[in-house]
Amino acid sequence: MTTLTDIAGLIQEVIGEDWDLDEEITLETSFSDDLELESIEFVSLAEKMQATFGEEVNFVRWLSEKELDEVIDLKVGDVVEFIDSCKN
Amino acid sequence: MPHAVANGLELHHQLLGEAREGQTPCVFAHGLLIDNLSSWYFGAAPIVATTRQAICYDLRGHGLSSHTPDGHDVATGVADLLALLDSLGLERADLAGQSWGALICLRLALEHPERVRRLVLCEAPLPPSSLEEMTSVLSSDADELLKMLPDSLREAFTSGKRRALKTARRLERLLTETTLVADLKAETDLPDETLRSLQHETLLLYGDASSCRGVGDRLATLLPNSRLEVLAGGHYLAAQRAPEVGRLIQEFLDG
Numbered sequence: 001m002t003t004l005t006d007i008a009g010l011i012q013e014v015i016g017e018d019w020d021l022d023e024e025i026t027l028e029t030s031f032s033d034d035l036e037l038e039s040i041e042f043v044s045l046a047e048k049m050q051a052t053f054g055e056e057v058n059f060v061r062w063l064s065e066k067e068l069d070e071v072i073d074l075k076v077g078d079v080v081e082f083i084d085s086c087k088n
Numbered sequence: 089m090p091h092a093v094a095n096g097l098e099l100h101h102q103l104l105g106e107a108r109e110g111q112t113p114c115v116f117a118h119g120l121l122i123d124n125l126s127s128w129y130f131g132a133a134p135i136v137a138t139t140r141q142a143i144c145y146d147l148r149g150h151g152l153s154s155h156t157p158d159g160h161d162v163a164t165g166v167a168d169l170l171a172l173l174d175s176l177g178l179e180r181a182d183l184a185g186q187s188w189g190a191l192i193c194l195r196l197a198l199e200h201p202e203r204v205r206r207l208v209l210c211e212a213p214l215p216p217s218s219l220e221e222m223t224s225v226l227s228s229d230a231d232e233l234l235k236m237l238p239d240s241l242r243e244a245f246t247s248g249k250r251r252a253l254k255t256a257r258r259l260e261r262l263l264t265e266t267t268l269v270a271d272l273k274a275e276t277d278l279p280d281e282t283l284r285s286l287q288h289e290t291l292l293l294y295g296d297a298s299s300c301r302g303v304g305d306r307l308a309t310l311l312p313n314s315r316l317e318v319l320a321g322g323h324y325l326a327a328q329r330a331p332e333v334g335r336l337i338q339e340f341l342d343g
Contacts, residue, residue: 036251039126040151043102046130047089060104064134068328071130 003080010048011076014041027077049083057086089152092145094171095164100152101145101172102129105137112205113141114182114341117169117189118326119211120160120272121225121233121262122255124151127186131330136338140182145172147189149262160262161271165192166199173203182341184208186326191216194278197288207286208337209307210293210326213300215277220299221323226269230259237324283310290314291340293333295321315340 008025015035023029031037037045049059062082063071091098102125107113114136116128125144133142146153148168149160159168169192173181182205185193190212197204213219224232234242234255262268290311294304296318308316317336321328 036249038251038254039130040124040146043124043126043129043151044089047102058134060130061134061138063130064132064334065331068330 003083004076006052007049007076007079007083010045010052011035011037013048014044025076027075027080029076031074031076032072049079053083053086057083059083091152092172092175094175095168097148097154097156097168099145099148099154099168099172101125101143101176104129104133104142104144105140107141108139111140112180112182112341113143113178114184114208114337115169115173115178116142116144117165117183117185117192118144118147118150119187119189119324120147120150120268121259122237123186123189126151127324127327127330128184131326132184132334132337135331135334136184136341139338139342143176143181145169147192149266149268155261157265158267158271160266160268162188162191162195162275165189166196169193169196170200170203179203180205182206182208184210184337185212186210187213187219187323188216191275194286198278198282198286201287204288206341207288207290208293208340209290210333211295211298211300211323212292212303212307214303214307216272216275218300218303219323222272225263226273230256230263233259280310283307284312286311286313288313289340291337292316293325293336294318295323295325295328297321298323298325 046059089100091100116133118125118127125146129144133144136142148154148156180203183193190209193207194209197207216222292304292307292314294301304316308314319329319332326333
């Protein structure tokens, strides 16, 4: 399992029955434009990421240093890169 | 998804950081309608949580808390927050609120001063009619309301598909199927004398382009132990200027 497949699985869990994306989730998939993730769904995703990747991956703290526009422009690849950097 | 049973409903909340000996936890309350705990949770709260526990919660009818047909007035908001503090075992907390959440925190501090250490009021609209957005809320016009958002947020809410539909459905429910509009309309100003009686150290945060910018000056004059910081930004300051808001709150609470 790569970090990307882990995250793609968590995203699908969060979106649940609303899932209607035909295309596969890639590093280039945008949370806002492509996935249309709601802010409260992003909270659920953060919770699941914490449970999956552990305390050393402080996703919420990492996001808090970003300006609003950066958060909205966030791509799956940015999160994968962040998680991998915490593991190394 | 942690939920506390408080005041007869389930309040969704998220804890950031561990409870620390000698460090009062800070509870964050968000604004109405399009807002939920995420504006604090992904913004200022994790910065504050590096030195004290931060607790973000969804107001009733918002985010993942119980959806109720009524109780969107400040007094019920205070009762909900008190019940949340009780259920979390917090005798005393720091409180930080954005917009309507700030009114709830302020009223709680005035009515139950012993439960609050320090107070952060971000864009508190006082009277509530000082907020330009209020006109569109009172006319239940969701489209007008979305127009008031910062550009980047508005695009996210109106771009078209799943999320935009869910947002529109949520706004419509709150505006037309609950007492929210009537509750807001009935909310009155706090008298100057009441505001002068607040003893808590208070940080006031306002956006220079916000329609309630003037409220910051009024509160800074009336609240005896307050300090006003004006940041570049509009009413949705906690989300819009999150890193800076987080650092200001942290410095204030740690100082």
